[in-house]
Amino acid sequence: MEEKKNLLTYAGLKKLEDELHDLKVVKRKEVAEKIKEAREQGDLSENAEYDAAKDEQRDIEARIEEIEKILKNAEVVVEDEVDLDRINVGCKVKVHDYEFDEDMELKIVGSTEANSLEGKISNESPVGKALIGAHTGDVVEVEMPMGIMKYKVLEIQRNI
Numbered sequence: 001m002e003e004k005k006n007l008l009t010y011a012g013l014k015k016l017e018d019e020l021h022d023l024k025v026v027k028r029k030e031v032a033e034k035i036k037e038a039r040e041q042g043d044l045s046e047n048a049e050y051d052a053a054k055d056e057q058r059d060i061e062a063r064i065e066e067i068e069k070i071l072k073n074a075e076v077v078v079e080d081e082v083d084l085d086r087i088n089v090g091c092k093v094k095v096h097d098y099e100f101d102e103d104m105e106l107k108i109v110g111s112t113e114a115n116s117l118e119g120k121i122s123n124e125s126p127v128g129k130a131l132i133g134a135h136t137g138d139v140v141e142v143e144m145p146m147g148i149m150k151y152k153v154l155e156i157q158r159n160i
Contacts, residue, residue, distance in 0.1 A: 006071075006074050006111070007077055007109070008074050008109075009079060009109055010078070013071075016067050016070060016071060019063075023067070028057075031053055031056050032057075035054065035057065037049070038053050070112055084158065086135050087134045088133075089110060089132075091107070091108050092106070092107050092108075092157045093155070093157075094156075095151040095152060096152040096154055097151055098150040098151070098152070099149055106121050106131075107159045108121060108131065110123060126143065127142050127149070127151070130142040130151075131151070131153070136153050136154070137152070138153045139151070140153070
């Protein structure tokens with residue numbers, strides 16, 4: 001089975017590469033030093049510092065593996081080449097939310113980069129799926145657990 005492509009913006013790719021570098025170069029050394037210091041304390045069977053350091057090492061290695069898997073299947077969206085006639089990954093979109101009667105700015109990103117606190121929504125989320133392909137002036141309806149939400153597309157820009 002072919003693995004799912006991870007859509008990333010250039011900024012998202014850079015952020016993951018930086019985190020991977022930090023984990024491999026800095027965090028691995030730090031945790032190795034913690035393990036070494038804990039070993040020097042003697043009996044490992046009752047050594048909480050050793051157990052904590054080994055847990056941290058396991059978490060770091062798991063995150064490294066996760067990032068490497070994401071990067072292996074990454075497809076970078078070049079924001080400069082995004083078609084501004086319709087919404088796609090890599091766009092910044094201004095929409096009007098009819099229920100709350102307010103305008104919102106959303107950035108459409110791949111699921112790996114999604115972060116609602118930063119206004120980044122996944123192309124795979126209900127709102128993201130509904131917006132993909134819409135044009136300025138279109139009204140899209142999104143089926144949500146609380147009912148149908150309506151958004152009017154006001155503006156499409158590059159996500160720079």
